[in-house]
Amino acid sequence: MTMTLQADYRRAFKDADIRGIYPTEIDEELVYFVARAFVEEFGYKKLVVARDMRLSSPQLHEAFLKGANDSGASIVDVGMVHSPALYFASGTMNLPGVMITASHSPKNYAGLKLVHAQAVPLTEKSGLGKLRRRIEKGKFVDAKKRGKVSNKTILKAYQKFVLKGYKAKKLEGIKMVADAGNGMAGVLLPLLQEKLPMKFEVMFPKLDGSFPNRGSDPTLLKHQKPLRDKLKKGSYDFGVAFDGDSDRIAFLDEKGKYINSAVIGALIAGKILEKHPKSKIGYTMLTSRSYEEAIREGGGKPVIMRVGHAFIKESMRKKDVLFACEHSGHFYFKDYFFTDSVTLTLLYVLDAYAEAKAEGKTFGEMMRPYLEYNQTEDVIVMVKDKKIALAKTENYIKKMKPKGLKKFDGLVVDFGEVWGGVKPSVTEYALKLMFESKNKKEAKLVQDKLVKYIESVADDVK
Numbered sequence: 001m002t003m004t005l006q007a008d009y010r011r012a013f014k015d016a017d018i019r020g021i022y023p024t025e026i027d028e029e030l031v032y033f034v035a036r037a038f039v040e041e042f043g044y045k046k047l048v049v050a051r052d053m054r055l056s057s058p059q060l061h062e063a064f065l066k067g068a069n070d071s072g073a074s075i076v077d078v079g080m081v082h083s084p085a086l087y088f089a090s091g092t093m094n095l096p097g098v099m100i101t102a103s104h105s106p107k108n109y110a111g112l113k114l115v116h117a118q119a120v121p122l123t124e125k126s127g128l129g130k131l132r133r134r135i136e137k138g139k140f141v142d143a144k145k146r147g148k149v150s151n152k153t154i155l156k157a158y159q160k161f162v163l164k165g166y167k168a169k170k171l172e173g174i175k176m177v178a179d180a181g182n183g184m185a186g187v188l189l190p191l192l193q194e195k196l197p198m199k200f201e202v203m204f205p206k207l208d209g210s211f212p213n214r215g216s217d218p219t220l221l222k223h224q225k226p227l228r229d230k231l232k233k234g235s236y237d238f239g240v241a242f243d244g245d246s247d248r249i250a251f252l253d254e255k256g257k258y259i260n261s262a263v264i265g266a267l268i269a270g271k272i273l274e275k276h277p278k279s280k281i282g283y284t285m286l287t288s289r290s291y292e293e294a295i296r297e298g299g300g301k302p303v304i305m306r307v308g309h310a311f312i313k314e315s316m317r318k319k320d321v322l323f324a325c326e327h328s329g330h331f332y333f334k335d336y337f338f339t340d341s342v343t344l345t346l347l348y349v350l351d352a353y354a355e356a357k358a359e360g361k362t363f364g365e366m367m368r369p370y371l372e373y374n375q376t377e378d379v380i381v382m383v384k385d386k387k388i389a390l391a392k393t394e395n396y397i398k399k400m401k402p403k404g405l406k407k408f409d410g411l412v413v414d415f416g417e418v419w420g421g422v423k424p425s426v427t428e429y430a431l432k433l434m435f436e437s438k439n440k441k442e443a444k445l446v447q448d449k450l451v452k453y454i455e456s457v458a459d460d461v462k
Contacts, residue, residue: 003138005030013132015124016310016426019102019111022056026110028063035067036140037131038114048076048097050086052184052245053207056110057100064098065149072143078154082184082246084341085158087119091337094118104217104243107210119337121310159191162343168196170354175199177239179227181218182208185242203230216243218250219329221377228256238363242342248329249342253364262287263370265325266294268348272323273298282316282324285412285421286434290370291325306409308426313338374440376447379433383458386424389431392457393422418446
């Protein structure tokens, strides 16, 4: 079979998904053959497919449908929904599937999140590597009977599932503003507005893959400016913002101050442990120390996990973890097919705030007990070779004489007054750094020193 894959297509195959610059790293032809490989490698006869609103997604969606159909698989097309809705569809229909999205990445990126039935994600080791190798062999068999495409609306079923049993009356009087960021939250938020009895204003609800109002990642301070300005001018209780495919959520207090996602995780973990004492709760080497401390104080069992949605979901299933949180705004629930849910996250926080507000507290005052430490904004340094850059950084850190240095998903470093991590990025050719301290300036000094060093060796290769 003749293939003319882009020269850089290998760069799109990451450890946890397929994602790259469109069309130089990922294009319609690659997606077509990914679909064929997915169907033929695992013998699938039926898939569920969804997509986001990115400018490239309609073309990639059609390419995936064609590839799957040519290999004999039928498609249940659930249309434009946020990624957690695709996980819901995979879980409730017990079907493998794909979400066509580049998640929080910039607008020139495109991608695929592939899952087996029950929303079990593919990683490089559990399937993505097999797909890439099958594509490179170029051996595909046209099905004797092509698959068909049927359309299915799942939004009302999703709404019913996530709000089942939720007592919403306590939310009366709460005033929240939500920044949809022109992403798939523009589809999600109306489902919540319809059922939650609170003042609920939405910014930038129009779906637009060019991201005209802010960048896709809501955890970056520069992307929070529109919401921050809105909170400062209005009289809101708090604000939330979402990424492009709405599997990340960021919280800002009534004054527009960003609340670290791990701190939100600490709040949620405490509420979960009140009902499920001694449960296992997941964290990563980049989440704030306050989160791990909250788990222990609540009587839970902290379980460290590798950063990245696919790895956390895999670890949660293996170790029967009830809840997990990442600093990047991902929150995972066993009760949601071991996947991320911005809706369940928001509901937990609303529950906690309804109680706090009844006691006369602001959102910021509710979060204050968890804010003992200050974390830097994570910095990404592009490098030619992640392994070489990380090895050299390890040697450099040793010369700084840390009190503790261990390898887990990168380098976990403890300088005493400052601690943090340096790890290979899951989605980019880069190292990611984040540090924490009671004194943010001290954490920033350590981070800046290491960033400067990594930049000096960024072009080193074997």
